[in-house]
Amino acid sequence: MHGDPSVIGRESPPTVFEVERGAIGKFAAAIGDETPEYLAGEIAPPTFPTTFRAPLPELALDLSRVLHGEEEYTYERPIRQGDVLSVTRRIEDCYTRQGSLGEMTFYVVSAEGRDPQGALVYRSRTTIIYR
Amino acid sequence: MDAREFREGEELRVLVKEPITKVQLLRYAGASGDDNLIHVDSDTARAVGLDGVIAHGMLSMGFLGQYVASLAGPAAVRRLRVRFSGMVRPGDVLTCRGVVKETRDGIAHLEVWAENQRGERVTHGDAELLARA
Numbered sequence: 001m002h003g004d005p006s007v008i009g010r011e012s013p014p015t016v017f018e019v020e021r022g023a024i025g026k027f028a029a030a031i032g033d034e035t036p037e038y039l040a041g042e043i044a045p046p047t048f049p050t051t052f053r054a055p056l057p058e059l060a061l062d063l064s065r066v067l068h069g070e071e072e073y074t075y076e077r078p079i080r081q082g083d084v085l086s087v088t089r090r091i092e093d094c095y096t097r098q099g100s101l102g103e104m105t106f107y108v109v110s111a112e113g114r115d116p117q118g119a120l121v122y123r124s125r126t127t128i129i130y131r
Numbered sequence: 132m133d134a135r136e137f138r139e140g141e142e143l144r145v146l147v148k149e150p151i152t153k154v155q156l157l158r159y160a161g162a163s164g165d166d167n168l169i170h171v172d173s174d175t176a177r178a179v180g181l182d183g184v185i186a187h188g189m190l191s192m193g194f195l196g197q198y199v200a201s202l203a204g205p206a207a208v209r210r211l212r213v214r215f216s217g218m219v220r221p222g223d224v225l226t227c228r229g230v231v232k233e234t235r236d237g238i239a240h241l242e243v244w245a246e247n248q249r250g251e252r253v254t255h256g257d258a259e260l261l262a263r264a
Contacts, residue, residue: 023162026158026161026162027162027163029158029162030155030158030159030161030162030163030190030193031159031190031193031194031196031197032148032149032155032194032197033193033196033197035197035200035201035205037205038205043205043206045193045196045197045200045205046196046199046200046205046208046211047189047192047193047196047211050163050164050165050189051162051163051164053164063166063167063168063169064167064168064169064175064176064178064179065179066167067188067215068187068188068189068215069214069215070212070213070214070215071188071189071192071212071213071215072210072211072212072213072256073210073211073212074209074210075208075209075210077206078205078206078208101180125212
């Protein structure tokens with residue numbers, strides 16, 4: 001069932017992602033971003049954390065009915081090649097609204113990535129709309 | 132590039148992106164790990180009421196990420212937040228624009244957006260960059 005507020009507070013297990021040079025280069029190339037530091041794979045583009053898809057079973061939705069409402073990233077420092085980040089995602093909110101397309105369920109999902117010493121590297125906040 | 136100065140009220144130079152192509156959507160899907168078929172498969176898009184594939188919102192946000200990093204260097208980006216308000220389709224040409232709202236404590240606060248070839252804002256938000264005092 002969608003819009004069930006009992007999912008609020010559910011967290012993914014911490015999931016480890018290693019930032020690879022080739023992955024940075026492919027991501028930047030897909031955006032058409034030729035910033036030399038990205039193409040060399042040294043620093044990752046600001047939206048690179050979208051590639052860190054820590055599993056959240058409560059969000060196993062029919063993807064074709066998912067729209068992206070909002071996205072926010074805050075960075076303590078740039079993400080670099082060789083970073084090993086432990087990423088945890090958490091459902092912060094879940095509510096239902098009547099919209100022009102009928103009933104829509106909104107999920108607000110936060111994430112944070114930490115280095116192996118536990119230092120925060122980035123946070124994100126995502127609003128997805130399920131219609 | 133080092134952090135630069137930002138003047139309050141300054142209109143920032145624009146970034147005009149190449150027209151979005153279906154191949155780009157395929158590459159972005161692969162590079163980002165987004166398995167949503169509405170971005171790459173017309174049948175799936177039509178089945179959910181769209182008239183064809185639409186671009187990933189995150190691709191437009193990626194354009195804005197490129198834009199803000201180009202202003203002060205990739206290491207200067209502290210925050211980027213956007214709302215996705217309009218659909219983007221293959222063939223659309225997005226232009227990234229920005230205005231300096233405030234500079235405080237070494238951080239420049241920008242309003243940034245991507246607009247299409249009809250001048251419609253499709254992705255709109257704000258950013259914080261490290262600024263030179």
